[in-house]
Amino acid sequence: MAGLTTKVQEVFDEPGCDKNQGKSEKERKKGCTKQLQPGAAAGGCAFDGAKIALQPITDVAHLVHGPIACEGNSWDNRGAKSSGSRLYRTGFTTDINETDVVYGGEKRLFKAIKEILDKYDPPAVFVYQTCVTALIGDDIDALCKAASEKFGKPIIPVNAPGFVGSKNLGNKLAGEALLDHVIGTEEPEYTTPYDINIIGEYNLAGELWQVKPLLDELGVRILSCISGDARYHEVASSHRAKAAMMVCSKAMINIARKMDERYDIPFFEGSFYGISDMSDSLRQIAQLLVQKGAGPDLLERTENLIAREEARAWEMMAPYRERLAGKRVLLITGGVKSWSVVAALQEVGIEIVGTSVKKSTKEDKERIKELMGEDAHMFDDMTPREMYAMLKDARADIMLSGGRSQFIALKAKMPWLDINQERHHAYAGYDGMVALVREIDKALYNPVWEQARKPAPWEAAWQS
Amino acid sequence: MAVVSVLRKACAVNPLKMSQPIGGALAFMGLDNCMPVLHGSQGCTAFGLVLFVRHFREAIPLQTTAMNEVTTIMGGIDNIEQAILNIVKRAKPAIIGICSTGLTETKGDDVDGYLKLIRKKHPELDTLPIVYVSTPDYKDAFQDGWANAVTRIVQQLVEPAPKKIQNQVNILAGSHLSPGDIDEIREIVEDFGLSPIVLPDLSGSLDGHVPEDFSPTTLGGTKVDAVRSMGQSVVTLVLGEHMLSAAVEIGIKAEVPYTVFDRLLGLEANDRFIAFLSEVSGKPVPLKYRRQRSQLVDAMLDGHFFFGGKKIAIGAEPDLLWAISSLLAEMGCEIAVAVTTTLSPMLEKIPAKEVLVGDLEDMEMRAKGCDLLITHSHGRQMAERLAIPFLRMGLPIFDRLGAGHKLGVGYRGTRDLIFEIGNLFLANAHEAGPDTWAPLQEGGSGNGAQAAAH
Ligand code: SF4
Numbered sequence: 001m002a003g004l005t006t007k008v009q010e011v012f013d014e015p016g017c018d019k020n021q022g023k024s025e026k027e028r029k030k031g032c033t034k035q036l037q038p039g040a041a042a043g044g045c046a047f048d049g050a051k052i053a054l055q056p057i058t059d060v061a062h063l064v065h066g067p068i069a070c071e072g073n074s075w076d077n078r079g080a081k082s083s084g085s086r087l088y089r090t091g092f093t094t095d096i097n098e099t100d101v102v103y104g105g106e107k108r109l110f111k112a113i114k115e116i117l118d119k120y121d122p123p124a125v126f127v128y129q130t131c132v133t134a135l136i137g138d139d140i141d142a143l144c145k146a147a148s149e150k151f152g153k154p155i156i157p158v159n160a161p162g163f164v165g166s167k168n169l170g171n172k173l174a175g176e177a178l179l180d181h182v183i184g185t186e187e188p189e190y191t192t193p194y195d196i197n198i199i200g201e202y203n204l205a206g207e208l209w210q211v212k213p214l215l216d217e218l219g220v221r222i223l224s225c226i227s228g229d230a231r232y233h234e235v236a237s238s239h240r241a242k243a244a245m246m247v248c249s250k251a252m253i254n255i256a257r258k259m260d261e262r263y264d265i266p267f268f269e270g271s272f273y274g275i276s277d278m279s280d281s282l283r284q285i286a287q288l289l290v291q292k293g294a295g296p297d298l299l300e301r302t303e304n305l306i307a308r309e310e311a312r313a314w315e316m317m318a319p320y321r322e323r324l325a326g327k328r329v330l331l332i333t334g335g336v337k338s339w340s341v342v343a344a345l346q347e348v349g350i351e352i353v354g355t356s357v358k359k360s361t362k363e364d365k366e367r368i369k370e371l372m373g374e375d376a377h378m379f380d381d382m383t384p385r386e387m388y389a390m391l392k393d394a395r396a397d398i399m400l401s402g403g404r405s406q407f408i409a410l411k412a413k414m415p416w417l418d419i420n421q422e423r424h425h426a427y428a429g430y431d432g433m434v435a436l437v438r439e440i441d442k443a444l445y446n447p448v449w450e451q452a453r454k455p456a457p458w459e460a461a462w463q464s
Numbered sequence: 465m466a467v468v469s470v471l472r473k474a475c476a477v478n479p480l481k482m483s484q485p486i487g488g489a490l491a492f493m494g495l496d497n498c499m500p501v502l503h504g505s506q507g508c509t510a511f512g513l514v515l516f517v518r519h520f521r522e523a524i525p526l527q528t529t530a531m532n533e534v535t536t537i538m539g540g541i542d543n544i545e546q547a548i549l550n551i552v553k554r555a556k557p558a559i560i561g562i563c564s565t566g567l568t569e570t571k572g573d574d575v576d577g578y579l580k581l582i583r584k585k586h587p588e589l590d591t592l593p594i595v596y597v598s599t600p601d602y603k604d605a606f607q608d609g610w611a612n613a614v615t616r617i618v619q620q621l622v623e624p625a626p627k628k629i630q631n632q633v634n635i636l637a638g639s640h641l642s643p644g645d646i647d648e649i650r651e652i653v654e655d656f657g658l659s660p661i662v663l664p665d666l667s668g669s670l671d672g673h674v675p676e677d678f679s680p681t682t683l684g685g686t687k688v689d690a691v692r693s694m695g696q697s698v699v700t701l702v703l704g705e706h707m708l709s710a711a712v713e714i715g716i717k718a719e720v721p722y723t724v725f726d727r728l729l730g731l732e733a734n735d736r737f738i739a740f741l742s743e744v745s746g747k748p749v750p751l752k753y754r755r756q757r758s759q760l761v762d763a764m765l766d767g768h769f770f771f772g773g774k775k776i777a778i779g780a781e782p783d784l785l786w787a788i789s790s791l792l793a794e795m796g797c798e799i800a801v802a803v804t805t806t807l808s809p810m811l812e813k814i815p816a817k818e819v820l821v822g823d824l825e826d827m828e829m830r831a832k833g834c835d836l837l838i839t840h841s842h843g844r845q846m847a848e849r850l851a852i853p854f855l856r857m858g859l860p861i862f863d864r865l866g867a868g869h870k871l872g873v874g875y876r877g878t879r880d881l882i883f884e885i886g887n888l889f890l891a892n893a894h895e896a897g898p899d900t901w902a903p904l905q906e907g908g909s910g911n912g913a914q915a916a917a918h
Contacts, residue, residue: 038547041506042513045508047507068479069565385680
């Protein structure tokens with residue numbers, strides 16, 4: 001595992017990541033395995049993060065090397081959508097048994113790769129390392145190399161066993177796997193001055209498709225989205241893009257930065273959430289492309305499109321503004337998304353009464369402060385009980401969070417909206433913002449709240 | 465009747481199986497004011513949590529000892545100690561249940577030994593029961609984890625009791641039973657004037673109630689004291705073969721005899737159950753159940769037209785597979801494909817030619833031409849590809865509402881399930897067309913052609 005340790009360290013020293021640059025040498029050495037509190041931890045593991053980041057590549061087989069827990073308990077549970085192949089939704093795992101634990105699981109892994117190639121013939125197989133197989137010393141890097149040679153197909157090791165750290169670290173290690181083994185290994189059929197990469201967008205609920213038509217209209221081509229609705233070939237040839245957008249999170253900063261370094265692909269950090277962020281992102285894409293030689297008329301065309309789309313979005317949201325103004329939102333999300341959603345909600349007059357910043361970087365926190373004012377209620381670690389109390393006492397009107405905490409709101413008989421990975425609605429771009437506002441309105445004004453909150457008549461009689 | 469085969473392939477595709485630790489954890493969730501903990505890396509807990517949240521649509525108490533690379537190699541005693549102390553501080557549970565995972569089992573953590581040391585160091589924990597169960601991910605399946613956890617619970621908590629309470633009975637509920645099933649069973653047993661202690665009791669904790677306050681642990685479920693007093697019961701009803709070892713354990717500790725009901729789905733299975741309750745209680749069968757029985761018989765008669773000769777493919781854990789395949793066979797169906805997750809004595813009794821320990825790929829490859837697919841929600845892709853009607857059963861069911869209230873026991877539950885399945889057949893019946901009886905052609909899709917093709 002020496003290779004892996006170096007990799008983790010390297011990812012940790014990421015210059016583009018100010019979270020780490022802010023740390024002392026010694027702190028950094030400790031790496032991402034920030035000691036979680038036993039008995040009070042809740043997040044996903046590095047493997048989870050790696051899978052989230054790469055599974056949206058639709059036409060490859062994602063093979064999980066480990067016992068049944070890692071894949072059996074979690075497969076097909078994410079909302080990344082595909083316009084083509086469905087292979088990414090097939091659960092592949094070596095499901096290792098006791099004998100493998102004793103004698104090593106490499107033989108089984110090798111055979112599993114062969115079985116997949118024979119049966120499903122994907123353009124590549126991604127092999128995910130997990131805790132047990134890492135602990136017993138299965139060397140997936142070497143094995144994948146051998147398998148690639150033997151079968152003449154890219155077999156990509158994704159070395160992010162759960163116990164090395166958090167989901168976020170897993171995202172980054174997944175990025176490393178792409179940088180080391182995929183990006184730059186194939187060539188696109190043709191290139192244009194309008195080719196971009198979008199990095200860190202997973203096409204959850206089809207969100208990429210809320211943005212793509214606008215780019216199409218501008219003549220901007222998504223050479224590769226890493227990794228939403230991506231094909232292997234697109235990612236492999238993504239090094240020929242002229243510019244890149246890194247979607248509002250540090251999760252894949254390493255890809256953006258190293259592609260800039262290696263292939264001279266400048267990038268900016270942007271977001272598709274919220275009207276002004278969306279417009280900013282389009283602007284920056286246009287600017288970067290023009291800098292790199294695209295026709296300068298792109299800038300004007302972009303401004304025209306922004307003006308048109310903003311007007312359209314505001315018009316569609318107008319009926320909601322009055323209904324939502326002053327409504328108080330409790331926003332519990334994996335930090336990186338926080339400020340971007342905060343900005344979006346404030347655009348329609350919603351008040352943010354609190355947000356979690358547990359996973360946010362210093363920069364994220366600064367932006368939230370900018371947006372919400374100095375006395376922004378940022379919670380580092382809000383316990384479920386505190387969230388419940390806040391809702392129960394009606395200090396917030398609605399909670400926006402991931403699926404796991406929805407019942408804290410529902411049991412307090414307060415509205416809740418899913419804004420994490422498993423959500424069913426797409427909230428990106430102009431249409432997405434309108435959809436988010438519509439969903440919040442639907443949740444807040446649903447008539448069930450009134451009935452659900454009323455005590456049964458006999459209990460009411462008791463109380464009065 | 466069935467030949468049991470374990471497929472030898474290196475790669476499981478579209479797993480049917482889930483892991484032991486989360487099976488064990490779910491069993492712990494059937495205890496009141498309990499905090500289940502997985503001793504492993506945090507990801508295992510996160511996956512289990514998401515899975516149960518999506519199935520039950522309930523808040524799920526589940527913690528982790530948060531092992532990482534370094535602590536794994538050094539051994540997890542400190543993490544277990546800290547986890548217990550943190551949980552006690554934050555959640556004040558009445559009991560903590562710890563399941564090991566593949567990671568800590570591979571390392572060889574001696575958790576029982578650790579717990580002894582921790583207890584010595586922390587006398588303040590003396591009154592807090594902590595149950596540990598070994599549940600390596602790389603062995604067996606969800607149902608086994610559940611069974612092992614229940615066995616450990618009774619081993620540790622049930623107290624010997626020379627004096628029995630005349631109307632008190634134990635009910636050991638298998639993992640194939642939903643909270644709704646438990647409610648139904650309790651009602652039936654109580655209607656005979658018996659007072660049941662159900663273990664584990666998900667009907668208290670995961671039945672979808674809206675409590676008045678927030679609780680970080682389970683709210684409802686079997687109380688620790690109730691488990692302790694299981695030794696005073698006159699008999700243990702074993703619901704599901706995999707609950708047998710726990711029953712034996714109670715028998716050893718407190719001399720409580722047991723009777724196994726390997727299923728409560730189907731007419732004869734319920735007849736046996738009701739007759740037994742009548743005998744134990746010394747009470748005649750209440751009118752309510754005579755009527756329900758008669759309704760079930762009527763449902764079987766009405767339904768048999770549509771069930772006869774139908775080919776069914778089922779993927780489920782052994783005891784659920786046994787229950788549903790037996791019912792369908794009794795209704796005249798052919799169990800064409802039976803796939804399961806783990807070995808069990810029930811498998812060879814399944815009314816099918818062959819039972820495979822395998823995955824959903826195995827099921828899909830064999831299910832072409834079947835009239836109905838039955839498995840958990842992960843069968844949805846297969847059902848779409850094969851364009852065959854699909855009934856969701858088992859766990860997880862994440863793309864339909866009401867999984868926790870789905871009924872699969874009793875006369876009433878059997879009757880309704882027959883209607884539900886019968887309606888699937890009716891809704892997908894092939895209507896005759898002009899070509900139905902035309903001579904067989906390549907790729908013909910008429911009824912006649914299909915029948916001949918099978
Ligand atoms: S923590 Fe390790 S064993 Fe658990 S799911 Fe993640 S990779 Fe698998």
